Amino acid sequence: MCRNIKTLYNFDPPATDDEIHSAALQFVRKITGFAEPSAVNEAVFNRAVVEIEAASSRLLRSLVTTAHPKDREVEAAKAHARAEKRFGSNRPVKH
Numbered sequence: 001m002c003r004n005i006k007t008l009y010n011f012d013p014p015a016t017d018d019e020i021h022s023a024a025l026q027f028v029r030k031i032t033g034f035a036e037p038s039a040v041n042e043a044v045f046n047r048a049v050v051e052i053e054a055a056s057s058r059l060l061r062s063l064v065t066t067a068h069p070k071d072r073e074v075e076a077a078k079a080h081a082r083a084e085k086r087f088g089s090n091r092p093v094k095h
Contacts (some may be wrong), residue, residue, distance in 0.1 A: 005030075009060055012069035020060070024053035 006028045008015035028048045029035060037045035 008056075009063055010065055010069050011072055011075075013072075015060060016058070020056050021049070022054050024049050024056055027052055065082060 006019070006022045008019055028045060032041075032045065032048075034041070034045065068080060
């Protein structure tokens with residue numbers, strides 16, 4: 001599950017609210033072991049996602065760097081090349 005959490009910092013354009021939400025959701029899924037919470041746990045599960053999303057958003061807005069922002073397309077191409085090297089070119093790659 002956590003392989004789906006992508007680095008969100010220092011990209012141009014910056015991470016979207018949807019990307020931050022998706023990362024928070026994946027994190028909560030990973031630490032709870034739930035793909036979907038039961039009805040009795042749904043409220044606390046969703047609250048955790050909202051709280052982690054807010055903390056992540058604050059963190060990303062507060063970080064400072066002198067490095068140039070990364071280009072999403074260039075980084076995706078690098079990831080694709082790593083996947084091809086690791087798994088071969090016949091395996092479909094998720095983006």
